[in-house]
Amino acid sequence: MKKNRIILVIGLLCITLGCIGYMNLNYDILARNTFVTKENHDLLIKKLDDEQILYIVENNIDVTEFDEFLEMQAFDFKNYKLYIKVNEVRKAAPYTIVSFVNAVFDKISEDDLLMALQHYDYALLRELIINRSYYNANAAVVLNPSDYMLKLGLANTIGKYEPTDLVSLDDYTEISLLNEGLLLREEVANSLSNMCSYMADIYGEKCGGFGISEAYMSYDKVQEEYTSALSTYGPQIAYENYGYPSHNEHQLGLAIDIELNDGEYMEFTEKYTILKNIAHKYGFIFYTNENVAFSHMKRANHMRYIGREAAEACYLNGNCIGEE
Secondary structure: OHHHHHHHHHHHHHHHHHHHHHHHHHOOHHHHOOOOOHHHHHHHHHHOOHHHHHHHHHOOOOHHHHHHHHOOOOOOHHHHHHHHHHHHHOOOOHHHHHHHHHHHOOOOOHHHHHHHOOOOOHHHHHHHHHHOOOOOOOOEEOOOOOOOOOOOOOOEEOOOOOOOOEEEHHHOOOOOEOOOOOEEEHHHHHHHHHHHHHHHHHHOOHHHHEEEEEOOOOHHHHHHHHHHHHHHHOHHHHHHHHOOOOOOHHHHOOEEEEEEOOOOOOOOOHHHHHHHHHHHHHOEEOOOOOOOOOHHHHOOOEEEEOOHHHHHHHHHHOOOOOOO
């Protein structure tokens, strides 16, 4: 009887162990994650290691949020949250997101990256983050190049950024243009038009006799002018008078160069004095400090838009951007 009882216990034990073994062989840990589907199950097994699978199971991570990125060959689990956040800011193909994040995630903070993506496309921002500037490898990436108060110089760079709200000055009848195809950001163009109307009322001629010779300049145009000056005048004068591409504030669509239509030297004219005394009311400033980023910025004919409130503060107390 005792022997039969022992045999029974051993038999039951074997059956129990066999059942446990069978269950272990057929147990699917991913079944504990409520977001795993038939469609992504095998891919998760293929792409994630045991530790990563355990993490998504224990935390019940919504794996459907990164399904599309998981399919990419370069998918890196440690970056999956950033893939999602980046895509929320600027939609793009999964391959673009994955390759971009993998290339820059350790070179810029997450907050800075997400802010910059609001203004730059992926190709340009990747180039900026990795290579910074040809003229200064340590230049900081400007996170918000649309900021009216941006101080742009050798210490920071916008690469080949182009404002999205550029308008043609040809559409503004109040503005006198000395060259064709000039562009400015819309708010700047509107303020310039109003200022020209005021000057026209005083002097009875379009924009008070002032004409716009330069406005927005693309990276390529700045590069062309700088390269030409470099070959003609040498590096020092080219740097001081034209500024480096990707560091030149004309690329912001906020700066203009002016001249008198009759070619008169304007700096000591009554018209110029009037203009300097009313420009701030329309959001414009003239640089005066010797420590501006580039010499061309403090030329008498160079004006920069920073917004009315900031320009009035600059006019009253001299606290202007671009000056040390």
